[in-house]
Amino acid sequence: MSDPITLTKTNINTPKNNKSMDIDGLVKFILATVLAILPFLLEKQISFGILSVYLLIATLVTRIKFRTLLISAASYFIIVLIPYLFGFLMSELLYFITNNELFAYHQGSYEVFLRLFRLFVIWYVSILYFHTTPLKTVIGVLEKLFFR
Numbered sequence: 001m002s003d004p005i006t007l008t009k010t011n012i013n014t015p016k017n018n019k020s021m022d023i024d025g026l027v028k029f030i031l032a033t034v035l036a037i038l039p040f041l042l043e044k045q046i047s048f049g050i051l052s053v054y055l056l057i058a059t060l061v062t063r064i065k066f067r068t069l070l071i072s073a074a075s076y077f078i079i080v081l082i083p084y085l086f087g088f089l090m091s092e093l094l095y096f097i098t099n100n101e102l103f104a105y106h107q108g109s110y111e112v113f114l115r116l117f118r119l120f121v122i123w124y125v126s127i128l129y130f131h132t133t134p135l136k137t138v139i140g141v142l143e144k145l146f147f148r
Helices: 025-041 045-062 066-098 109-132 135-146
Strands: none
Touching: 025 045, 025 109, 025 135, 045 109, 066 109
């Protein structure tokens, strides 16, 4: 009348097969730091192209949602681009009105693009790091780095 009860032993330390390969938080932090510093060490345009392709491949491999990338791009636009362009336009306007060399902006478009690209890479790598690493791991890495 009653069904026999069977007990099974499960190992709680088995890795989950549905996720991509997990990397240690500190190793991932070091890789993210190297990727964020890399644009400041590169000089040739082809190197920036290769770095962009690498970041695109890393995004596809880590399966970041398109919505997350869209929110990240919007926040980069609001936090970085709008203030930068506002300062640039105010400087140009003041130079046009006063004709004072103090307000002259002596950088070409390539230097401006390079500066914004470097800021974008730092922003993007940090987004990839924080969206692929659990918060507990991030806090543990920061605790090891700063408080021990």
